[in-house]
Amino acid sequence: MSVGSEDTKDRAGYAATSDERHRERMQRKKELIDRKIARATIERGVLVVNTGNGKGKSSSGFGMLARSLGHGFQCGVVQFIKGSFSTGEEAFFRRFEELDYHVMGEGFTWETQDKERDIRAAQAAWAIAARMLADPGYDFVLLDELNIALAHRYIALDDVLAAVAARPPQQHVVITGRGAPDALIEAADTVTDMRVVKHAFKAGIKAQKGIEL
Structure with a gap:
């Protein structure tokens, strides 16, 4: 395999890992926000x-x-x-x-x-x-x-x-x-x-x- 092919593969692997980490962070954030929304049950004028x-x-x-x-x-x-x-x-x-x-x-x-x-x-x-x-x-x-x-x-x-x-x-x-x-x-x-x-x-x-x- 050429050096260029290895670099391309490494970049692709890094991008995939970065995307997965981003999804995990956003999933944790969504779960946190969903819990806060579920707790906000009072409906009145502010x-x-x-x-x-x-x-x-x-x-x-x-x-x-x-x-x-x-x-x-x-x-x-x-x-x-x-x-x-x-x-x-x-x-x-x-x-x-x-x-x-x-x-x-x-x-x-x-x-x-x-x-x-x-x-x-x-x-x-x-x-x-x-x-x-x-x-x-x-x-x-x-x-x-x-x-x-x-x-x-x-x-x-x-x-x-x-x-x-x-x-x-x-x-x-x-x-x-x-x-x-x-x-x-x-x-x-x-x-x-x-x-x-x-x-x-x-x-x-x-x-x-x-x-x-």
Whole structure:
């Protein structure tokens, strides 16, 4: 047998062994995941909190909104901060009859520069959100940037905790915004803390339609 033939045979044997090891690893992984899935038997609404300084908190919430609408859920959205400018998500999602959409903020706090006005806007938004959280007709509720209103103490944290705890058993709730309070994180079922690695704005690139707007 030539040297070239031996090399080809060795490579083929190595590839076969590597494939077998891969199959064995994937089989063990599948068995582990299947066991975890089998243990997850509770079916109820979940409270999701997206926080942190990184981009994507609201985007993730609206992604879950799209998924919920795809399943035919009745959904509600309350935006606590955004409001002084139009966004792509508002333009897109308002076309759905299954969605009750409220933009209640008057812009970022450094834009309004009026604390009492911000408090009134936040509390008006919370009144609508509290109504949704008490209504079993809503399957999914997105409270966008609520964490910011909580961080500024425009809304009482105890009121929010009581409302999410007393909501209908099958209702899903997503709360976004940086600075989520510890008590809300503790109450949540799923928490994601988004971290900044790079952001185009720091390089002087303005907010772009489809990305930030």
